[in-house]
Amino acid sequence: MNETTFEIKATGSVVEGVTLPDLDPAEDYKGYRGYSRAVLEATGARVWCEVKATTDQGDFVGILLPRSETADDKHLVMKLTYNGYNVGIKSESIQHIEVLGYRKANYKIPEKEFPKDPVKPNVILLGTGGTIASRLDYRTGAVIPAFSPGELYGAVPELADIANMNTKKIFGEFSENIGPMHWKKVAEAVAAEIETGNVNGVVVGHGTDTMHYTAAALTFMVQNLPCPVVVVGSQRSSDRPSSDAAFNLLRAVKTAAEGDFGEVMVCMYGPTSDSYGLLHRGTRVRKMHSSYRSTFRTLSDTPIARVSQDGFVPIKEEDAFIHRDMSRKPVLNTAFEEKVTLLWYYPNMQADIVDAMVDAGYKGIVIAGTGLGHVNRPLFPALRRAVKAGVHIFMTVQTLWGYVQMYVYDTGRDIMEIGVTPLANMLPEVAYVKLGWVLGQTQEPAEVRRMMTTPVNGEITEREPFDGYLVFQGGLPELEDYFKYHQV
Amino acid sequence: MNGNSGNQTDWKQHGFRCGLEIHHQIHTEKKLFCHCPAGKYSDHYDAEVLRHMRPTLSELGEYDGTALMEFKTKKEIIYRLNRETVCTYEMDDTPPFLINEEAIDIALTIAQAFNCKIVGELHIIRKQYLDGSIPGGFQRTAIVGVDGEFPLSNGKMIHVIQLGLEEDSCREVSDNGHRIVFMADRLSMPLIEVVTECQMETPEEAQEAAMRISRMLRATQMVRRGAGAGRQDVNVSIEGTTRVEIKGVPAISRIAELTDYEAHRQRGLVALSEELQKRGFTPGEKPGRVVELDLNGLRFNNPDLAAAVQVRDSVRVAVFPDAKGILSWPLYGRRFADDISGQVRVVACLDMLPNLLHTDGPSGGLDEADTAMIEKLTDAGAEDVAVVVWGPEEDTVTATNEIIDRYAQAIAGVPNETRQALNNNWNDFERVLPGPDRMYPDTDSPPHEIAPERVEAAKEKVPVAPWVREEMYREQKLPEDIVDLLPITAYAPLHDKLVSEKTVDPMRSGELLARMMTALQRREYPVEALSLDQLEDLLRAMGAGRVYREGLFDLLQHWVDHPQLSLDEMLEHLEWTRVDDTELTAVVKEAIDLAKGEGPRLPENVFAMAMGHAMDIVRGRVASSVVREKMTEMLGL
Numbered sequence A: 001m002n003e004t005t006f007e008i009k010a011t012g013s014v015v016e017g018v019t020l021p022d023l024d025p026a027e028d029y030k031g032y033r034g035y036s037r038a039v040l041e042a043t044g045a046r047v048w049c050e051v052k053a054t055t056d057q058g059d060f061v062g063i064l065l066p067r068s069e070t071a072d073d074k075h076l077v078m079k080l081t082y083n084g085y086n087v088g089i090k091s092e093s094i095q096h097i098e099v100l101g102y103r104k105a106n107y108k109i110p111e112k113e114f115p116k117d118p119v120k121p122n123v124i125l126l127g128t129g130g131t132i133a134s135r136l137d138y139r140t141g142a143v144i145p146a147f148s149p150g151e152l153y154g155a156v157p158e159l160a161d162i163a164n165m166n167t168k169k170i171f172g173e174f175s176e177n178i179g180p181m182h183w184k185k186v187a188e189a190v191a192a193e194i195e196t197g198n199v200n201g202v203v204v205g206h207g208t209d210t211m212h213y214t215a216a217a218l219t220f221m222v223q224n225l226p227c228p229v230v231v232v233g234s235q236r237s238s239d240r241p242s243s244d245a246a247f248n249l250l251r252a253v254k255t256a257a258e259g260d261f262g263e264v265m266v267c268m269y270g271p272t273s274d275s276y277g278l279l280h281r282g283t284r285v286r287k288m289h290s291s292y293r294s295t296f297r298t299l300s301d302t303p304i305a306r307v308s309q310d311g312f313v314p315i316k317e318e319d320a321f322i323h324r325d326m327s328r329k330p331v332l333n334t335a336f337e338e339k340v341t342l343l344w345y346y347p348n349m350q351a352d353i354v355d356a357m358v359d360a361g362y363k364g365i366v367i368a369g370t371g372l373g374h375v376n377r378p379l380f381p382a383l384r385r386a387v388k389a390g391v392h393i394f395m396t397v398q399t400l401w402g403y404v405q406m407y408v409y410d411t412g413r414d415i416m417e418i419g420v421t422p423l424a425n426m427l428p429e430v431a432y433v434k435l436g437w438v439l440g441q442t443q444e445p446a447e448v449r450r451m452m453t454t455p456v457n458g459e460i461t462e463r464e465p466f467d468g469y470l471v472f473q474g475g476l477p478e479l480e481d482y483f484k485y486h487q488v
Numbered sequence B: 001m002n003g004n005s006g007n008q009t010d011w012k013q014h015g016f017r018c019g020l021e022i023h024h025q026i027h028t029e030k031k032l033f034c035h036c037p038a039g040k041y042s043d044h045y046d047a048e049v050l051r052h053m054r055p056t057l058s059e060l061g062e063y064d065g066t067a068l069m070e071f072k073t074k075k076e077i078i079y080r081l082n083r084e085t086v087c088t089y090e091m092d093d094t095p096p097f098l099i100n101e102e103a104i105d106i107a108l109t110i111a112q113a114f115n116c117k118i119v120g121e122l123h124i125i126r127k128q129y130l131d132g133s134i135p136g137g138f139q140r141t142a143i144v145g146v147d148g149e150f151p152l153s154n155g156k157m158i159h160v161i162q163l164g165l166e167e168d169s170c171r172e173v174s175d176n177g178h179r180i181v182f183m184a185d186r187l188s189m190p191l192i193e194v195v196t197e198c199q200m201e202t203p204e205e206a207q208e209a210a211m212r213i214s215r216m217l218r219a220t221q222m223v224r225r226g227a228g229a230g231r232q233d234v235n236v237s238i239e240g241t242t243r244v245e246i247k248g249v250p251a252i253s254r255i256a257e258l259t260d261y262e263a264h265r266q267r268g269l270v271a272l273s274e275e276l277q278k279r280g281f282t283p284g285e286k287p288g289r290v291v292e293l294d295l296n297g298l299r300f301n302n303p304d305l306a307a308a309v310q311v312r313d314s315v316r317v318a319v320f321p322d323a324k325g326i327l328s329w330p331l332y333g334r335r336f337a338d339d340i341s342g343q344v345r346v347v348a349c350l351d352m353l354p355n356l357l358h359t360d361g362p363s364g365g366l367d368e369a370d371t372a373m374i375e376k377l378t379d380a381g382a383e384d385v386a387v388v389v390w391g392p393e394e395d396t397v398t399a400t401n402e403i404i405d406r407y408a409q410a411i412a413g414v415p416n417e418t419r420q421a422l423n424n425n426w427n428d429f430e431r432v433l434p435g436p437d438r439m440y441p442d443t444d445s446p447p448h449e450i451a452p453e454r455v456e457a458a459k460e461k462v463p464v465a466p467w468v469r470e471e472m473y474r475e476q477k478l479p480e481d482i483v484d485l486l487p488i489t490a491y492a493p494l495h496d497k498l499v500s501e502k503t504v505d506p507m508r509s510g511e512l513l514a515r516m517m518t519a520l521q522r523r524e525y526p527v528e529a530l531s532l533d534q535l536e537d538l539l540r541a542m543g544a545g546r547v548y549r550e551g552l553f554d555l556l557q558h559w560v561d562h563p564q565l566s567l568d569e570m571l572e573h574l575e576w577t578r579v580d581d582t583e584l585t586a587v588v589k590e591a592i593d594l595a596k597g598e599g600p601r602l603p604e605n606v607f608a609m610a611m612g613h614a615m616d617i618v619r620g621r622v623a624s625s626v627v628r629e630k631m632t633e634m635l636g637l
Helices: A034-043 A149-155 A157-161 A180-195 A211-221 A245-258 A351-359 A377-388 A410-418 A428-439 A445-453 A479-486 B065-072 B101-113 B203-219 B252-278 B303-310 B336-347 B368-377 B393-412 B452-460 B466-475 B480-488 B492-500 B506-522 B532-543 B549-559 B567-573 B581-597 B603-618 B624-635
Strands: A011-014 A049-055 A058-064 A075-080 A086-090 A094-102 A122-127 A134-137 A142-145 A164-169 A201-205 A229-232 A264-269 A277-281 A285-287 A296-298 A305-308 A311-314 A340-344 A364-369 A392-397 B017-025 B047-051 B076-081 B125-128 B138-151 B157-167 B171-176 B179-183 B190-196 B230-237 B244-249 B289-292 B314-320 B385-391 B417-421 B427-432 B439-441
Touching: A011 A034, A034 A075, A034 A094, A049 A075, A049 A086, A058 A086, A058 B138, A122 A180, A122 A245, A149 A157, A149 A164, A157 A245, A180 A201, A180 A211, A201 A245, A211 A229, A211 A264, A211 A285, A211 A428, A229 A245, A245 A264, A245 A277, A245 A305, A245 A311, A264 A296, A277 A296, A340 A351, A340 A428, A351 A377, A364 A428, A377 A392, A377 A410, A392 A428, A392 A445, A428 A445, B017 B203, B101 B138, B101 B157, B101 B190, B101 B203, B101 B452, B138 B203, B190 B203, B203 B230, B203 B252, B203 B466, B203 B480, B230 B252, B244 B252, B252 B336, B252 B393, B252 B417, B252 B427, B289 B393, B303 B314, B303 B385, B314 B393, B336 B385, B336 B393, B336 B427, B368 B385, B385 B393, B466 B480, B466 B492, B480 B492, B480 B506, B492 B506, B492 B532, B506 B532, B506 B549, B532 B549, B532 B567, B549 B567, B581 B603, B581 B624, B603 B624
Parallel strands: A011 A094, A122 A164, A122 A201, A201 A229, A229 A264, A340 A364, A364 A392, B076 B179, B244 B417
Antiparallel strands: A049 A058, A049 A094, A058 A075, A075 A086, A134 A142, A264 A277, A277 A305, A285 A296, A305 A311, B017 B190, B017 B230, B047 B076, B125 B138, B125 B439, B138 B157, B157 B190, B171 B179, B230 B244, B289 B314, B314 B385, B417 B427
8 A cells, every 4th residue: 555645647558458367456566665656556557567668768668577675666677578688667757658468477497297216215305495496586586495396306307317206395484584493393304204114315405594503403303313314405596507406406315315324414515616515414514604605514523425426425434424224213302492592702791691691581501602611700700690590501612613621721610610511512503402402301400411411413522533623625725725726 | 782792792682680789898996796806817727616507497487598508518617716806706606796886887878878768777687698608607787778879870870779787707718528618707897788779781881880889989988998808799680580699709890791691691591491391391390310320330431430430439310301402501601511510519519520421412521332321221211311420329319409400490491599700700500599588687686776966977978979070080181090099089078179279280189199199008108197188288388389299209108107297397307498599500500510420422311311310309399390491591402
């Protein structure tokens, strides 16, 4: 509805023989408001109409497109018929709009039936959102996810060479909107699919921003896996020819179908080149770059293996990862305490921050401390008060790589004395997820500490390999080449 | 009448139509969508990235034909990255930054130079290219202006459909088989694109229109110069055909010949289509079948096939019924089989030529024995023609499919294609002509409003059209080289001002501003160091008789190296003080003595030698005519 009325000089007409469907203002004026909306109403033109717009600037022939809701109310967007370009036309300059036709976009990935081959392994793809397959959303001008086995086959037919695929959409959320409720649903779906006995592996399609939180949550919530559970997404949306989505999906499906693994992993680009993917343990992986394809890195450890169309190249020793064993039955435990937080320490952090959390009823705090696991002294009284109030506090390191080592300096010893428990080399985000999961099961301090410091699958490791601090892990150029170029 | 080069085809009668897409890099400090420096090229690279391309749907839900074709080629694409000129944007690992505002301002000026109307809002669009030339798989491009025009010398107005601002693509390094290599340094350099209506009715008109666009661009002083800064695509059609695009025309001077060849090729294809239809084939029909040869025990005389048998390549044959004379159908110097071969080269990546052989006459490359054997192996009848390809199994399958497709297209006429200009004015298949389906809104970039004040400010910078100035300069009786040069220099407005004020003689001004400055520029003197004010001072000094043309070039050579000096300071530095009659008499006397001392063989040589010596001393300070007069007087001639 337009609040203000506008005086519109523009007129409209419809070419004979063209009939428009019944008016649906939400769709037919999509994204238009204010003056622009008034021009459309006055001239009878609608979104998806092919029109000839006569303006002070000459004539424009094209399809009237929906407008992004965040854009201004002074322009109409048209896709010009003869060349496919979009242009914005000043609404005020419009004198007349003649409707020539109506052509609603039928945006659909060509759907073909996914071929079934009884000899091939079965893989289930669970959808949670993200851009493994996507289409354009005119409301926001952004891409929205779309997928079904048929669409996937239409977009990435090579999938059929690897496995028989089924898909299930659990929900459709952008990565940043995903939280504990969603982790539970995915965990339940993973367990349920495996329990059917019909799948050789599970792929979870996921937005990349919080993929590593979900991978950690799945590791804790569904244990004793018989087969791989592979979390995958894309850094370049699949509406681009150069998207990494197809390769990521192919490698994830190959891992789920054939990989000799029995744990939760993230499968994303190794280097930025289209050459191979890396399989990262779900508890040791982190998104490290806002836009690079090869954004996921294993921290303080090496990835489990490389995967490409040609197969797997293990990076870890045979006994350092869990192998496939289809006789295992998954154990589901989706308990979660949501009153848990992650506190990123910075110099001069004030005690009132910690106090505020305690007063807000938080039951667990993971601190990402400086260096070996430190916070400043003025915070000590607040930490003491928190522990006394029954809040469970754990220490991780904001260096991300390396162990918490609280015996090295007095500060560390003092913090432990207050009742803060060091979490070795557990990543801060993983510690946050795990603390929520543990506190969902018990509030008993000793038991919470025991569970937190006993690894489920690699979130704490006894040893850090010398190459666990491999920042580049298939970066560009590869580490060896990098040193060669720089003659270090 | 017409002025076609080398032949007398009346193209107007054949419905010749040509349109232009002129691309030119514009002069900005940084690239269009990131902050890398613009205009730096080097063959050095620090890293390589491997990528592939996959077609996506257009926003209207359709696949683009070109995109699908390029996907069929299954290329490995290598990008070479130079640390200085490439960041994570060019390698498609970072979304675009906001569009370069300097580039928008330049595009607004150029759009208005062609009288285009400016759009209210810039929408950045992705134009798909799956050939790998852009790592993202699409070029970011936007329309800045539409509906402009400019005149040809015969008075005909040429309609400018649109003026676009877009990012440049990578430079191709090599393309062998399934592997193509690009340098990424040129990627994302800002380009403008001028697109005209298909209105030019002869090859000469097309060439003139391209020349006028190019000169207008240079006249703005806002475009880059040098090899590769400008590139033109030419669309050609004749009666009964739709457009074929010739891409990458390297020089405007070749447009007439290239379009002439293309129009002839199309005439040949139209005749071929008529012949095929006469033989009973109908458009839409796909005649032909494919046979894979069992190579066991085969012996070919043809060396390529003999080698293929030895290395166990796959050999496939497409057999066409009633096709005698079709494959060898002449296309103005080439044959229909050459058109097919081009498509096989690109799509099937069989790029060692010849990449096909056929049984339709001697041009097919097969002798009688080979022809007979292939006909027998494929059950080909007397009127059938077999086309043979060899290579890796997968590629020969693609190749025979393409051959069947291309043959079917010939029944209908001339396929819409993008063709690559060749050195001899011929052209060869590059890709299927892309359509509107490859356009997709750039979801990474917001719409960009263009304020009216900004449009006005940009309009102020539109230069007088070179063709208008050319006429003016002819009226000033300037020689043609200056008429040609001066309108596209930055100095034309200064010339016009001083000439209209009658401060300086047009010829003197033209010599300085066009000839000398251009000559200095070509010798890589930093001429832009001298400001218009400084040149104005110089021209005024010439007009006032303080500086004479004979010394100008020396003066300029020194001045560009010391641009911080004013004209007076420069003259002082060169000790170019005024020469009065007494000094001149002394100089001339000394010069005569010197010349005589050198022992001239003939008395008349003394004059020339002495003139030389005298001018060495007073060049630029006294008109040579005055020196000559004095010399004549003192020699008593």
